[in-house]
């Protein structure tokens with residue numbers, strides 16, 4: 001509450017750790033409800049972040065945060081779905097075909113620009129945002145949280161807000177400081193990624209979709225290609241960590257060696273020129289033992305990260321921010337909020353739906369469904385809904401029961417394939 005050097009008082013009601021999509025959406029929603037909000041961000045924006053492909057559901061959350069016009073005016077690459085490719089087989093899902101109500105399109109965004117735009121919008125609405133201030137300690141044992149932050153010059157300040165939202169992403173500030181981290185059930189996967197001037201000839205590929213390519217030999221290895229509106233694209237490969245580590249040389253050598261293993265993808269990228277150095281993230285899946293406690297809640301990646309295959313990260317981050325802002329408003333108005341029943345449990349419904357899809361992707365069942373050419377149109381629409389991010393729509397039979405249903409559906413698809421083969 002009092003700056004150790006200047007004596008300045010900090011009277012904010014909500015302190016948000018991190019200015020990524022979760023932090024910005026929470027800040028914007030809370031200031032619009034009339035609360036004093038302070039966002040403290042460790043880095044200077046714009047900063048690089050991986051995770052450039054959004055889902056259609058995120059636009060509804062952006063709209064509710066009052067940022068839709070700014071996002072629509074920014075000139076990002078329009079995205080209307082996802083394309084999957086494996087050994088000459090293709091399958092595309094157009095978000096407009098989804099069964100759930102809501103937006104049927106979204107954007108592919110360089111995250112440095114996108115995240116900066118969102119936090120500038122939150123600041124324009126009245127949130128106080130300070131960059132290059134890092135949260136280093138947290139104590140929730142007293143009546144009010146005590147949060148210590150350190151500025152770039154090394155000075156420390158103590159904040160005593162009424163509530164803390166941890167939106168620190170992979171920084172996982174409160175899980176680390178409060179010992180809430182728990183192992184992810186997923187095997188350790190890693191990613192190599194970069195941005196390129198893609199040089200893809202016009203018409204060679206649909207820039208309005210993310211392209212997910214399954215490796216020709218290994219079905220649990222996959223590549224993303226996410227085109228932007230500025231002639232650049234984000235590319236990357238995901239595999240089990242031990243698989244990726246077999247490839248020798250620099251990150252550049254390893255990324256391109258893997259791309260050369262898929263002839264179609266490497267033909268598409270034949271003219272690509274580097275726009276950024278190749279980065280590597282190892283073992284990013286994360287989990288926590290609890291998503292809230294007295295005086296705090298964990299948003300987005302600070303709580304859990306599943307896997308990038310269905311581009312669900314930003315949508316989950318924004319959904320958690322949207323839910324927490326609504327609950328905090330009620331709590332500040334004097335209502336009793338059951339954070340387990342009203343935040344953790346309903347948020348997990350969507351996260352578990354995505355988890356079922358991720359598990360189905362890696363065990364092959366969802367890939368059998370996706371690449372099956374004679375899919376029932378009604379079933380396709382419900383699968384398309386989850387792929388578009390509507391993972392909380394309880395009218396969709398795949399929501400909350402994705403894994404079992406995908407396995408049953410995959411069996412039917414395999415039988416259909418076998419029958420078609422024997423008839424031909």
Ligand SMILES: Cc1cc2nc3c(=O)[nH]c(=O)nc-3n(C[C@H](O)[C@H](O)[C@H](O)COP(=O)(O)OP(=O)(O)OC[C@H]3O[C@@H](n4cnc5c(N)ncnc54)[C@H](O)[C@@H]3O)c2cc1C
Pocket residue numbers: 017018019020021022023040041042043049050051052053054055133134135136167168169170171172173191193236281284299300301302305308310311312313314315317
């Ligand atoms: C390989 C890979 C590919 C991905 N692809 C996609 C994709 O295509 N689409 C998608 O939606 N998601 C994708 N994701 C996930 C996506 O990147 C994240 O889910 C998303 O960025 C989470 O948003 P957030 O707001 O929770 O956190 P972040 O965007 O990570 O923001 C957290 C902020 O907190 C700040 N911070 C950290 N520590 C501190 C501290 N101590 N004090 C103050 N500030 C701090 C950080 O500097 C950062 O700016 C991908 C992830 C990986 C690993």
